[in-house]
Amino acid sequence: EVQLVETGGGLVQPGKSLKLTCATSGFTFSNAWMHWVRQSPEKQLEWVAQIKAKSNNYATYYAESVKGRFTISRDDSKSSVYLQMNSLKEEDTAIYYCTWMYTDYWGQGVMVTVSS
C-alpha cells in the first residue's frame, strides 16, 4: 500500500524557518518525481515545488512565490522528501501536501501557520 506521511508543521513567526518531511512507503521512491502542493485557508491550491529522480540529476523547480526561500530535497535511502522553508511570510500559511503527482498519491497534509 502506498503511503505518504507529512510531518514538521506548526506555528512559526514571520521570518523564521521550518522543515517539512514526507516519509513514503509502498512504491519505488527513487524513481518517483515528487511534489509539494499547498492549500491556503481560502482553499486555493498552489503547486510549490518539484524534485525529479537521480536519473534526472535531482532537478528541482519552484513556484515564483517561494523561489529563493524554499528548498526541496530528497533522501532516496529513507524514501523521504523534504521542504526547507526559510524567511517565512504570513501568506505561506497553508496545508502542505506531499504528492507523487504522476500517479495521484497524496499525503494527508500538514498545517503550517505563520503568525506573530
Add this chain to the structure above:
Amino acid sequence: DIQMTQSPSFLSATVGDRVTINCKASQNINKYLNWYQQKLGEAPKRLIYNTNSLQTGIPSRFSGSGSGTDYTLTISSLQPEDVATYFCLQHNSGPTFGSGTKLEIK
C-alpha cells in the same frame, strides 16, 4: 506563468442534472489538463488526466474535453456523493491550479 480561470466558482444543481465546469488557460496548454475532486477534510483526488483520460476507479459519469486554452469537466448525471470542490490543473508548464468550483446539491 500560465493563469487558469475556472468557472463558475459556485454551482448548485439537482440530483440527475448534467453539470459542466470550465477552465480557460492564458495560453495553449496542449491538453495537459487534469481535473481534481476535493471533499471536505481530504486531499484532492484526480478524476481526469490529460483532458479526457478517466482515472482508474472513477465513475464514467465524469468526463473531460477541450483543447488549446478551453477545457470542460462534465458530470453526466449528478449524484449526492459528488458534493465537493473541483479544481483544474494545467501541467504544460509550471503547474497551476484553477480557483475551484464548489458544487452543492439543491
